[in-house]
Amino acid sequence: MTITITWFLLLAAALFSIGVAGVLIRRNALVMFMSIELMLNAVNLTFVAVSNELGLIEGQVAALFVMVVAAAEVTIGLAIIVAVFRTRSSANVDELAEMKG
């Protein structure tokens, strides 16, 4: 049985859906954060799979690019979460509703 691109795309879709569900359902900021990482990597998987299928290099470039951005994002995001945790001793996003209009 050969593993076609369909498998990769289905896996990526599954991972992405798990990520979306995590962001929507979980209340802990850290877990939500991990879910976002999952979504990003699902997209990366799609990029690489399609790139390989079509013989194009751009998809791999995009994947590397996403990794760089994700690394930067993780740094800032974690810093914010740490700062929020220090002031409120909690990482529950439902309690962070100061911006209500």
Next chain:
Amino acid sequence: MTDLLWLVIALPLFGATINLLFGKRIGEPISGWLGLGFVGLAWAIAVPATLSLVSGSAHPETIYLFSWIPAVGADIAILWDPLAALMTMIVTGIGSLIHLYSIGYMRGDERYPRYFAFLNLFIASMMMLVLAANYAMMFIGWELVGLCSYLLISFWFTKPSAAAAGKKAFIVNRIGDWGFLVALMIVFASFGTFDFGAIFASGPTVITVGTATAITLLLFVGAVGKSAQIPLYIWLPDAMEGPTPVSALIHAATMVTAGVFMIARSAVLFEMAPVTGAVVAIVGTATALLAALIAIAQTDIKKVLAYSTISQLGYMVLGVGVGAYTAGVFHLTTHAFFKALLFLGAGSVIHAMADEQDMRNMGGLAKKMPITFITMGAAWLAISGMFPFSGFWSKDEILGATFARGGGFVVLWLIGLLVALLTAFYMTRLFVMTFMGKARWSEDVHPHESPASMTIPLVVLGFFTVSAGFVNTPVRLAFEHFLETSFEGVPHIEGLSFGLFSALAGVTLVVATAGIVWGWHKYSRAELPAEDGTFWQRSRAAFGVDDFYGRTIVAPGRKASEWAAETMDTKVLDGTAHGVGSGIRGLGDVLARFQTGQVRGYAGGVAVAGVVLIVVFLVVGGGI
């Protein structure tokens, strides 16, 4: 010699700048002498250029200075012809004398340098008006003299009446300026240029009689404002709030004659429109009559002179209206001398009487101020039309030309005669009440002759008042001949035969003598006549014209302003602004509900929107 003519405008302008910027540091009286110096220098530059025109060794020319608005043919250029030269001589000559007079008259005034700055600015503006070679440049001068007039009428602006008079003059003049401006638009639409030479050369071939009538009627609206004719004359009597030398220079000798000058300059166009000519003549005659009737009962010496100026301007307008441009300009010239003299004499009297202007409190000043008495006597005889003083010749020429037109114009001639009678009467009244009879002033006033800086201008003007008429007598038409080149292309009015002219002159002379005798008889008695009849009261109140305008124009105008300020502004405009503001605020309140602060809510929104977008793209792209 004409190369230097631009200095005639530039020098007074420079003088005004210096006095405006450094006047306080220069101080009194140097700043006054400085102002006089610049105007005198301008006069000295213009003299040789004028003389060469008079002798015939030079011809009229246009001196190009620089390009201003090339698209409309408006250059800054000087049209140096006899008419311009004549006006230059009057403005700078009388202007110099009045600067000299002002040095004495304005002594001790707080804003002495500022006064001379304005006076110099006026000379520069007036020169720009008379030397202009196109309508655009003339209009600039026209507006600037209006500005100077405003500045100088309200020179003593701490006095509420002076401030109000300045505003009144400016606003009433704006109405006339509107007419002038619209006329210029039609001129440009018809000719494509503002240049006098081009317009007057091509005039009859380019425009129809109807267009010419429209242009000239609108130009005349401008002249009505500036030259104080019915119905816009009401600003001139109030303009007497300004310093007396200003009244003499601007509101008697020069600026108010700008309208007459402008009509004379546009003679070619006015000749094309006989209807306008008739309107001009009728308005001029009516103004002359009305102003004379009002002048009779005034007791303020300057008010009498103000109304007599309006009346004499009416004569000039009548002159140019019947096509006797030379006669109109001739009366302008002689009037400039004798009316400036009358005002300066009145200023001298007011000065001597410690600012008393009511003639009922004067009398018997002849012995106290002999020079003022004698020179003003000459001016009195001149304006009354006594032979051989200057006013006799010029007034007679206008009346003669009116009579010569025949038909309905004979009625205007008759009214003109009546005005001559009234003029002689009220001027005699002024003269006798001021200088003759017994003294009616109070004990603590000590009249004295004015200083030399004030009497020298009186004497010089007195000389011209007596002699200026001789340049244009029926036996020697030097003045008319001199101006001929300025009125090229204008049909020449056939002069009356010498016999008829003499007969008419005899009639006016008899009428003028009757007026003088009547006035002398009535006012030289020991007690002043009562002057309390209905006519006198109405006349003293200027026939209520000001009140009438107040009720019909000013009051509705004020109502409209109040409506605009209270209803329009507070309700409509503010209401709109407030309405828009509260609408936006309400919208914001609604939208703010979407901002829950719940991060997971936002994320859900993004997810749903993403799904929706994917579905839409699939449907539109035909994937499903």
